[in-house]
Amino acid sequence: MSNPKNTRSVRYRPIALEPGKAIKAVLDWLFPPRCIICKDLLRLNIHKEIEYGVCELCEDLLNVVQPPFCSMCGIHSETDVCPNCKRGRIIPNKAVFEYDPLMREVIHRFKYSSRPLYANGLARMMMNHLDSRFFDSIDALVPAPMYHKKLKKRGYNQAEELARALSKSCALPVITDWLVRVRDTTPQSGLSIDARENNLVGAFALRGERDINSVLIIDDIYTTGATINACGKTLAAGGARAVRSLTLAIALKHIDDNAVLMK
Ligand SMILES: [Zn+2]
Ligand SMILES: [Zn+2]
Numbered sequence: 001m002s003n004p005k006n007t008r009s010v011r012y013r014p015i016a017l018e019p020g021k022a023i024k025a026v027l028d029w030l031f032p033p034r035c036i037i038c039k040d041l042l043r044l045n046i047h048k049e050i051e052y053g054v055c056e057l058c059e060d061l062l063n064v065v066q067p068p069f070c071s072m073c074g075i076h077s078e079t080d081v082c083p084n085c086k087r088g089r090i091i092p093n094k095a096v097f098e099y100d101p102l103m104r105e106v107i108h109r110f111k112y113s114s115r116p117l118y119a120n121g122l123a124r125m126m127m128n129h130l131d132s133r134f135f136d137s138i139d140a141l142v143p144a145p146m147y148h149k150k151l152k153k154r155g156y157n158q159a160e161e162l163a164r165a166l167s168k169s170c171a172l173p174v175i176t177d178w179l180v181r182v183r184d185t186t187p188q189s190g191l192s193i194d195a196r197e198n199n200l201v202g203a204f205a206l207r208g209e210r211d212i213n214s215v216l217i218i219d220d221i222y223t224t225g226a227t228i229n230a231c232g233k234t235l236a237a238g239g240a241r242a243v244r245s246l247t248l249a250i251a252l253k254h255i256d257d258n259a260v261l262m263k
Helices: 019-030 101-112 118-128 148-154 158-170 193-199 226-237
Strands: 093-098 140-143 179-181 204-206 214-222 242-250
Touching: 093 118, 101 118, 101 158, 101 214, 101 242, 118 158, 118 242, 140 158, 158 214, 179 226, 193 226, 204 226, 214 226, 226 242
Parallel strands: 093 242, 140 214, 214 242
Antiparallel strands: 179 204
8 A cells, every 4th residue: 555645745846057067066076176286186165066176285386476567567576667668658557477388387277178177266265365455456357369270260359268267356347359369479489579569460459439538457477568458559549548467377587589488
């Protein structure tokens, strides 16, 4: 004789996760996220979520940019404005971490390991070191754009992923269809500052018109600033009245025209 209670007791509750979160949960279970640096399994954060990025122990090993640095670009400098910034119009930049060998490894894995979600942990680390009023006068975040063929090959633009992750904290819009890269360029590695600037002539353009006063360009690394300055000039020509930039890291080594830089 069947128990009537049993006939109605087994009822599966629908999964309460949104489709994107459900997929992420399955992927996290199949491929548990690990620290970019030490590869240890990442733990749940205070929100009971796994935040892709760097574990707490490794985060302490990263070097935050410390003074003295150039007030314009953020590169290490004993003078208020470094020789490079004295040369011409420069977009003021704020960089959070030194581009040392460890950060170089972090950025390399962020860009080439098909894990755009690392941006969440990296953006959270950036926010930890930014003044609470840093975003006050900004109207929108504009990631340094990637050439469409390169974007297709890599699958994501790391600057855009960082911008989207930052926007979760600062609540500013991310604009990706205004500033575009219309020309691919030869790799910047090994080029002098002048050669880098020449290499980027005509590389960026604006699509349509926007009435945006203050723009913050987001990128992963600042080396000579050639890319950010080229983006900034294009945005200014399109009507942006104030353009600044924010980068995850900066190559602090003093540079000159003959320097060979790695990216
Ligand atoms: Zn670690
Ligand atoms: Zn400078």
